[in-house]
Amino acid sequence: MEIELSSLYGQDIYTDKGVYVGKIEDVSIDIKEKRISGLAVKNINPNAFDLGKKKGVVIPYRWVTAIGDIVLIKHVRRRVAEKEEEEDERK
DSSP: OOOOOGGGOOOOOETTTOOOEEEEEEEEEEETEEEEEEEEEESTTTTOOTTOOOOOOOEEGEEEEEESEEEEEEOOOOOHHHHHHHHHHOO
């Protein structure tokens, strides 16, 4: 699937369960592999990610399931929460 990178800027991101995540602010590109590696997101919904003091997040492009009028990603709240719990347990 080919897309124009400029078409991604400002698009809304939702999870596949319908949770609003935020708006795409920037696109991270892997030049060597000639592919998109991540999407930088602003205006993050605090119900989608537990960011703490962070103001944004880079979503790995492998989480993207569909691109159209909006961008759909795999639902990730549980994964992020579990990862933070594992890091807390290690400390």
